[in-house]
Structure formats: C-alpha cells, structure tokens
Amino acid sequence: MSHHQFNYLTGFGNEHQTEALPGALPQGQFSPQRCPYDLYAEQLSSTAFTAPRSANRRTWTYRIRPSVAQAANYRPLSLPLLETAPIATSTPPDPMRWDPLPMPTKATSFIEGLVTIAVNGSAESQHGLAIHYYRANRSMNSQLFNCADGELLLVPQLGELQLDTELGQLSLAAGEIAVIPRGIKFRVQLLGAEARGYLCENYGAALELPERGPVGANGYANDRDFLYPTAWFEDVESEHQLITKFCGLCYHSKLSYSPFDVVAWTGNSAPYKYDLARFNVINTVSFDHPDPSIFTVLTSPSETNGWANLDFVIFPPRWMVAENSFRPPWYHRNVMSEFMGLIEGSYDAKQHGFSPGGMSLHNCMTPHGPEAEVFAKASTMDLAPQRYQDTMAFMFESRYVIKPTTTALHATERQLNYANCWQNIEKLFKDSQ
Ligand SMILES: O=C(O)Cc1cc(O)ccc1O
Numbered sequence: 001m002s003h004h005q006f007n008y009l010t011g012f013g014n015e016h017q018t019e020a021l022p023g024a025l026p027q028g029q030f031s032p033q034r035c036p037y038d039l040y041a042e043q044l045s046s047t048a049f050t051a052p053r054s055a056n057r058r059t060w061t062y063r064i065r066p067s068v069a070q071a072a073n074y075r076p077l078s079l080p081l082l083e084t085a086p087i088a089t090s091t092p093p094d095p096m097r098w099d100p101l102p103m104p105t106k107a108t109s110f111i112e113g114l115v116t117i118a119v120n121g122s123a124e125s126q127h128g129l130a131i132h133y134y135r136a137n138r139s140m141n142s143q144l145f146n147c148a149d150g151e152l153l154l155v156p157q158l159g160e161l162q163l164d165t166e167l168g169q170l171s172l173a174a175g176e177i178a179v180i181p182r183g184i185k186f187r188v189q190l191l192g193a194e195a196r197g198y199l200c201e202n203y204g205a206a207l208e209l210p211e212r213g214p215v216g217a218n219g220y221a222n223d224r225d226f227l228y229p230t231a232w233f234e235d236v237e238s239e240h241q242l243i244t245k246f247c248g249l250c251y252h253s254k255l256s257y258s259p260f261d262v263v264a265w266t267g268n269s270a271p272y273k274y275d276l277a278r279f280n281v282i283n284t285v286s287f288d289h290p291d292p293s294i295f296t297v298l299t300s301p302s303e304t305n306g307w308a309n310l311d312f313v314i315f316p317p318r319w320m321v322a323e324n325s326f327r328p329p330w331y332h333r334n335v336m337s338e339f340m341g342l343i344e345g346s347y348d349a350k351q352h353g354f355s356p357g358g359m360s361l362h363n364c365m366t367p368h369g370p371e372a373e374v375f376a377k378a379s380t381m382d383l384a385p386q387r388y389q390d391t392m393a394f395m396f397e398s399r400y401v402i403k404p405t406t407t408a409l410h411a412t413e414r415q416l417n418y419a420n421c422w423q424n425i426e427k428l429f430k431d432s433q
C-alpha cells in the first residue's frame with residue numbers, strides 16, 4: 001500500500017467541521033428535515049449529554065446510511081488473547097519486565113494479533129484500562145473494529161500504519177500516537193510489511209490535555225499540534241466484517257456495505273494523532289530531578305482530582321543540566337502504578353534489558369529505580385550539560401493496580417531475573433564523612 005499524505009484539521013478538542021463533498025454539512029442546524037445529498041444525520045456522544053461544557057464531547061455525522069442499518073446479528077467471536085477487566089488472577093508485587101514479543105509467523109491483522117498484557121478497574125463500570133500489544137503483518141481490509149469498552153490509544157513502536165476511520169484517515173508511524181474515541185469504527189492498514197506497538201484501552205474518561213499551572217499558556221503538548229482527519233467516505237457495496245468489543249467480549253456481524261460512509265461531520269469527538277517530537281519538554285535548569293508528571297502528554301482523570309485513571313507520559317530526548325544532582329530517576333515507591341514501554345533507543349534508568357518493544361511494570365508501592373550500574377555511574381559522573389538522545393520511553397500510569405494477565409505472567413519473554421539488576425547495589429555507608 002502506498003503512503004498518502006492526508007490533510008488534517010488542527011487543534012485539540014476543537015469544534016471541527018469538514019465535508020468530503022461541497023455543501024454536505026448542514027449549515028445553521030444539526031438535524032434538518034432532509035440533509036444535503038439525502039444523507040442521514042447521526043450524533044455520536046462521547047460524554048453524557050449533560051457533561052460540563054468544558055468536558056462535553058460529541059460529533060454529528062452525515063452519512064449514506066445510519067449506523068443502525070447494520071443488521072443487528074452480533075455473533076460471538078473468539079479472540080482468546082484479548083482480555084478485559086476485571087480478571088480473576090492474583091498479582092504478585094514483584095517488579096516485572098518483558099522482552100519484546102516476537103512478530104507473528106502466520107498472516108495476522110492488527111485485531112487478530114492483539115494480546116492483552118495487563119488490566120485494571122472494570123470496563124463495565126467505566127474506570128481503569130487495559131494494556132494490549134499489537135503485532136501485524138497484514139492489513140485489516142474488510143475487517144472493521146469498534147470498541148464500546150474504551151477509548152483506544154495507539155503507541156506504534158515499529159512499522160507505519162494507515163488508520164481508516166469513520167471520520168477520516170490518519171497515517172501513523174513510530175514516534176507518533178493516535179487516539180480513537182470509544183465506539184468509532186476503524187481499520188488498521190499496514191504501509192510496510194510489519195507493525196508492532198502498544199495499545200491502551202482507556203475504560204475511563206476520555207483523554208485530555210493536562211493543566212499547565214504556573215508554566216502558563218504554552219508548553220508541554222500544545223493544542224495546535226493535535227491533528228484530526230478530514231471527512232472521507234467510500235460508497236462501496238461489498239461484504240465487510242464488523243467486529244464489536246462490548247462488555248469484554250467480541251462479536252462480529254456482516255455488513256453488505258462499507259460503514260466508512262460519512263460524507264461530512266462536525267464536532268469535537270474524533271480520532272486524532274500527535275507527533276511526540278512536538279512535545280515541548282519542560283524540566284529543571286537548576287537542581288534535582290522533578291516528578292515525571294512534567295512529561296504528561298495526555299491524562300484521563302478519575303473522580304479524585306489529581307489521581308489519574310491514566311496518565312500517558314513520555315521520556316523524550318532532552319538536555320540534562322541539573323547541577324549537584326543525581327540526574328536519572330530516583331529510587332522510589334509510588335501509590336500510582338507504572339507500566340512502561342520503549343519506542344526507541346534506551347532508557348536512562350536501565351541500560352540493559354529494557355529494549356525497544358519491551359515492557360516493564362512497577363505496581364503500587366513496588367520499590368524500583370536505576371539499576372546498580374546506572375547508580376554507580378550517575379553518582380560519580382562529571383555534571384556537564386548532556387544531551388539525552390536516541391531515546392523515547394513512555395509510561396501508562398494509573399491510580400489502580402495494574403494486573404498482568406496469565407498470558408503475560410507466564411510469557412517466555414518475561415524476565416524472571418529482572419530484580420537481579422538491583423542485586424549489586426553496594427552498601428556505601430560510612431559512619432564518618
Ligand atoms: O520508574 C520510572 O522509571 C519512571 C519514572 C521516571 C522518573 O524520571 C521519575 C519517576 C518515575 O517513576
């Protein structure tokens with residue numbers, strides 16, 4: 001498949017409007033008696049009708065057929081590696097780490113290659129999340145997916161994708177992320193031979209930009225760098241398989257046409273993408289290592305202010321200039337649970353064993369921090385300004401304990417000796433200075 005350069009609309013959560021045919025978008029009202037081109041009007045509500053205006057998200061679509069025209073013949077579809085919270089497993093407090101999972105050997109699409117690594121909360125009660133891993137070597141083509149259980153955050157690690165969605169098309173490469181609102185139909189087309197990455201299914205409140213506090217009106221992830229698709233449709237009468245994830249199970253139904261039939265739309269709930277290189281990194285220019293919340297790209301709030309259902313945090317290339325300071329992450333224990341992945345290069349706290357495509361999990365109160373060698377080096381190094389580069393790690397951080405699936409706990413890629421990286425931490429204490 002060739003690479004297309006798509007046109008995008010810009011601005012996080014804006015009231016966007018776009019039409020693929022001139023005049024397809026009704027003006028001055030949402031629901032005229034008859035729509036232009038005899039399209040059907042359909043509203044998609046991503047927040048409650050009565051959610052506060054600042055948080056309210058919904059989109060009006062103008063389409064060839066309303067979504068309800070899909071025959072309601074949902075039949076169970078078995079995707080046994082795709083799991084949903086809650087799961088009935090015990091979760092050991094060990095720090096955990098995994099090598100990258102291998103690519104599939106059989107023909108496998110994005111949806112067929114999903115494997116759930118960890119979950120928390122409850123999809124049915126709309127809090128918590130699932131962390132899946134995707135590996136694909138073929139496009140979904142006539143296979144379409146929509147997830148009623150959560151919003152989907154894609155973090156590609158390898159391979160270029162084209163996301164075809166009801167609201168338009170997005171290209172997506174490693175170093176970029178995409179978010180697909182709950183319930184939006186989409187398919188993942190491969191632009192290269194293989195693709196691999198992380199997928200966070202957010203059962204809770206939709207991701208939003210974090211507050212900036214005293215930093216002011218600019219910085220971190222800037223609103224204008226979030227890209228939304230323009231309307232795109234296909235008027236195709238051929239068989240499609242619609243896969244729906246609802247309440248933890250997958251179903252499939254046959255459609256005799258393509259539901260990518262939205263000719264125009266307006267609203268503020270739509271898929272979007274963001275290039276992580278656009279993140280304006282803000283950090284100390286004096287001393288000490290600030291909390292990693294300074295690297296939050298997007299946050300899904302929980303009902304308790306400041307305690308995120310999900311924070312998506314990155315560790316991008318940056319200058320390290322802190323004086324008289326231990327520069328890598330400190331040793332710590334955290335009430336929040338931390339799941340990490342690596343998109344590119346290496347991560348400053350772990351020089352060995354954390355590879356691109358790998359994963360780690362440090363749950364609530366589980367001690368962790370730099371491996372022994374990193375401490376030895378960073379506590380004695382010359383503190384000249386240093387540019388950290390060839391690196392892009394990320395964290396899914398959550399207030400709820402992140403429970404690995406049985407598949408992940410028993411995976412051959414799990415490093416059962418992970419905790420050994422702290423075994424050589426020496427006692428350096430002397431009772432006189
Ligand atoms: O554990 C980790 O590697 C993530 C992390 C990074 C950091 O700079 C400070 C705290 C933290 O949890």
Ligand SMILES: [Fe+2]
Pocket residue numbers: 332334338362368
């Ligand atoms: Fe941590």
